[in-house]
Amino acid sequence: MDQADVLILGGGLVGSALAVALDAHGLTSIVVDIADPEVILAAGFDGRASAIASAPWRMLDAIGVIDRIRDRGCPIQGIRVSDGLEPGKLDFVPEAGEGALGHMFENRYLRGALHAAAHAAPHVDLRMKTRAVSVDRGPHGVVATLDSGAVVRASLLIAAEGRNSPTRDAAGLRVARWTYDHAAIVTSLHHEHSHENVAFEIFYPQGPFAILPLNDDAQGHRSAIVWSVRRNQADGMLKLSERGLLDEASKRMGGFLGELGPLGPRSSYPLGFHHAATITAERLALVGDAAHGIHPIAGQGVNVGFRDVATLVEVLVDGKRLGLDLGDAQLLARYERWRSLDTFMVAAATDGLTRLFGIPGRTANAVRRFGLSAVEKLPPLKQRFMAEARGESGDVPRLLQGLRV
Numbered sequence: 436m437d438q439a440d441v442l443i444l445g446g447g448l449v450g451s452a453l454a455v456a457l458d459a460h461g462l463t464s465i466v467v468d469i470a471d472p473e474v475i476l477a478a479g480f481d482g483r484a485s486a487i488a489s490a491p492w493r494m495l496d497a498i499g500v501i502d503r504i505r506d507r508g509c510p511i512q513g514i515r516v517s518d519g520l521e522p523g524k525l526d527f528v529p530e531a532g533e534g535a536l537g538h539m540f541e542n543r544y545l546r547g548a549l550h551a552a553a554h555a556a557p558h559v560d561l562r563m564k565t566r567a568v569s570v571d572r573g574p575h576g577v578v579a580t581l582d583s584g585a586v587v588r589a590s591l592l593i594a595a596e597g598r599n600s601p602t603r604d605a606a607g608l609r610v611a612r613w614t615y616d617h618a619a620i621v622t623s624l625h626h627e628h629s630h631e632n633v634a635f636e637i638f639y640p641q642g643p644f645a646i647l648p649l650n651d652d653a654q655g656h657r658s659a660i661v662w663s664v665r666r667n668q669a670d671g672m673l674k675l676s677e678r679g680l681l682d683e684a685s686k687r688m689g690g691f692l693g694e695l696g697p698l699g700p701r702s703s704y705p706l707g708f709h710h711a712a713t714i715t716a717e718r719l720a721l722v723g724d725a726a727h728g729i730h731p732i733a734g735q736g737v738n739v740g741f742r743d744v745a746t747l748v749e750v751l752v753d754g755k756r757l758g759l760d761l762g763d764a765q766l767l768a769r770y771e772r773w774r775s776l777d778t779f780m781v782a783a784a785t786d787g788l789t790r791l792f793g794i795p796g797r798t799a800n801a802v803r804r805f806g807l808s809a810v811e812k813l814p815p816l817k818q819r820f821m822a823e824a825r826g827e828s829g830d831v832p833r834l835l836q837g838l839r840v
């Protein structure tokens with residue numbers, strides 16, 4: 436098939452989810468990705484784990500992805516936010532019957548399930564180890580020449596190439612970006628006591644420390660760690676002995692999970708923020724990190740990308756039913772309007788949070804403690820934060836409600 440409804444450049448977590456979701460609604464896609472599947476699906480490739488909020492989880496369930504990894508997900512039954520190990524914490528716990536706030540998945544399982552689903556989908560043509568050497572967007576459609584020599588055509592081009600998207604840059608879509616003075620050390624560790632399915636966000640002036648629940652394995656209780664450190668300390672942290680790193684982690688965790696160890700493989704990621712001012716152009720839409728990237732403090736990055744997916748699928752499926760060209764400017768304008776406020780709010784909130792908790796000193800500390808206890812005591816505000824964490828705020832696309840469009 437060298438002709439499809441959409442051409443998706445980038446088959447990462449977001450691009451492959453989009454292809455599978457479109458397939459579930461009978462829309463065809465060609466997905467082109469430069470990566471070698473043997474590399475990106477190997478066990479050691481991506482040591483990260485992602486918190487999939489309940490609304491994107493419902494979407495992945497509705498399109499058949501969760502069935503492939505249901506028992507891999509660790510439900511998050513509560514989120515506890517604290518300013519260092521000071522008293523005055525904020526607990527987010529769902530009401531009885533409301534279900535988990537989200538699920539933790541190791542990225543390798545999520546990536547494997549999305550790729551398997553894309554391979555199995557009859558309307559998805561996944562071309563790995565391939566790149567587009569030229570792409571032409573014009574009034575009558577999109578034509579791309581691939582390095583395999585194939586010429587493919589579609590009504591709409593979707594850039595899902597991650598934070599350095601060349602398609603976004605070539606289209607002249609400008610991006611606001613800044614780097615934080617932080618890098619994230621990412622690993623997993625075993626611990627003596629159960630996490631009881633609670634995710635912990637402990638804020639330090641040096642950067643936030645997140646402990647995210649994973650399912651037990653043969654060696655016992657386990658959590659993923661996202662540990663923000665000053666950028667210039669990251670290399671040193673990676674070189675510390677296992678015992679040295681566990682001791683450092685233990686100081687930040689305050690001992691409530693008991694003895695720590697053994698430790699999983701570690702990696703570090705520089706942290707930054709970027710946000711495209713416009714996410715559409717003629718016959719082009721951006722999704723996922725190609726459009727926006729945030730600090731992983733609130734574990735929202737891939738979730739915001741999945742919200743792009745749910746919105747774009749709804750817009751395109753509605754458009755197809757109305758008999759419109761899928762590259763129609765009105766459809767793209769609807770996608771742009773629907774997404775822009777949500778992505779901006781999430782970006783502003785996570786950036787603000789990172790800065791607020793990064794300010795040293797006693798006064799800032801008192802302000803933060805006041806803020807935490809105020810939210811704790813005001814149920815409506817707390818409910819709003821919970822809805823935000825679940826990915827259920829604003830005008831929610833049908834897929835995020837677990838419904839087909």
Ligand SMILES: Cc1cc2nc3c(=O)[nH]c(=O)nc-3n(C[C@H](O)[C@H](O)[C@H](O)COP(=O)(O)OP(=O)(O)OC[C@H]3O[C@@H](n4cnc5c(N)ncnc54)[C@H](O)[C@@H]3O)c2cc1C
Pocket residue numbers: 444445446447448449450467468469470483484485486487565566567595596597598601619621661704722723724725731734735736737738739740
């Ligand atoms: C330390 C850390 C922890 C995180 N934790 C969380 C979390 O707990 N929860 C959460 O929701 N998010 C988290 N995130 C964010 C999350 O990982 C990203 O938002 C997510 O991976 C974005 O997916 P994507 O598919 O848009 O981009 P990517 O994952 O970057 O995928 C891009 C794809 O495009 C391909 N590609 C690139 N260039 C080209 C090209 N020219 N042509 C074709 N293909 C191309 C690549 O091979 C890749 O497959 C975290 C991020 C970091 C750094």
